[in-house]
Amino acid sequence: MWILFILFLIITGIVVFTLQPAFGKTPRGKRLERIKKSANYRNGKFQNLNVTPQLTENFFALINKSFFKNKEQKRPLGIIPSVKTDIRSLPVDENVFIWFGHSSYYLQLAGKRILVDPVFSSAASPVPFFNRAFDGSNVFTVSDLPDIDYLIITHDHWDHLDYDTIRELKPRVNKVICSLGTGQHLERWNYDKDIIMEMDWNDHTILNDFFEIYCLPARHFSGRGFAARRSLWVSYLIKTPELSVYIGGDSGYDTHFAEIGERFGGVDFAILENGQYDSGWKHIHMHPAETLQATKDLHAKKLIPVHNGKFAISNHSWSTPLQTISALYENKDFDLLTPMIGEPVYLNNAPHEYSRWWLNVQ
DSSP states (O other), rough: OOOHHHHHHHHHHHHHHHTTGGOOOOOOHHHHHHHHHHHHHEEEOOOSOOOOOOSSOOHHHHIIIIIIIHHHHHHHHSSSBBBBOGGGSSOOOOOOOEEOOOOEEEEEETTTTEEEEEOOSSBSSSSSTBBOOOTTOOOOOGGGGGEEEEEEEEOOOTTTHHHHHHHHHHHEEEEEEEETTTHHHHHTTOOOGGGGEEOTTTTTTEETTTTEEEOOOOOOOOSSOOOOOOSOOOEEEEOOOOOOOEOSSSSHHHHHHHHOOOOOTTEEEEEEOSSSSOGGTTSOOOOOHHHHHHHHHHTEEEEEEEEESSSOSSSOOOTTTHHHHHOOOOTTEEEEOOOTTTTTEHHHHHHHOOOOGGGGOO
């Protein structure tokens, strides 16, 4: 009886904990009715284009590998270097990319200020002591940003949708573009539903004469608590008269990259994940060789690899993603760009080479 009582208390505590605002809400009402009409929603959940097991190794074997057998240096001993660019002073007509570590970055395109998957908190998790940012990787804050024309969210995982950051950004955001179902979280966090545009795969919108965006597939999953795959995970293509930029979000390798490349005839910049991969979840994140192949499939002119440099979510060494992709990179059909956090990449005239800054960090 005592064991059952203790289990009851533990389960009750977990359930109560997940009722915090940071966990958001699962879709309901008219939003859920729209979701049910999506071609990508079946059996009560969103589905990938192809069968995608989240885990490809035994769960307990993965726990053993991650916590007991893993000898990799998952966190740097030194400080991650950065450049504290004054983003507010950048001319708005300058097309520029600035990385904030992991999958958070700032874009200026066609006179619009864009923020993608911002996480400025010290931890990418519901508890402050778990999955903490590397020393030196969290040098930017919301106060360093100008007002944002378009806040873009690819999916609702903690390392892409951060409660504290999103709440602080609220008075500075003109419009939110997010995956179908994710708007329910934002409404719970007091965002006006009239500024939220939720997109399904292959939706397309023209925001003005100089800016259009396509919502496209990714191979991943979603969820902030017990309810998984109730909102969609997506990639985006932004097209302006000057440039096209592909925002990959989180995605395992699949046929959608080649299909997107053929459909649009290539892209100027591909921002793709390169980090947090493991053989145990090989279908939902790409290994560096797959990131390079995805770039070729997209017919991209330049690759900016992200999803590294700030959080340790996988079992590899913190610097392995950048070391590996740099070693494997041989195809001169596209350029590999590896700026440090905060270092501006001027998109109309991006240099071909950046310093291998990770080599100088212990």
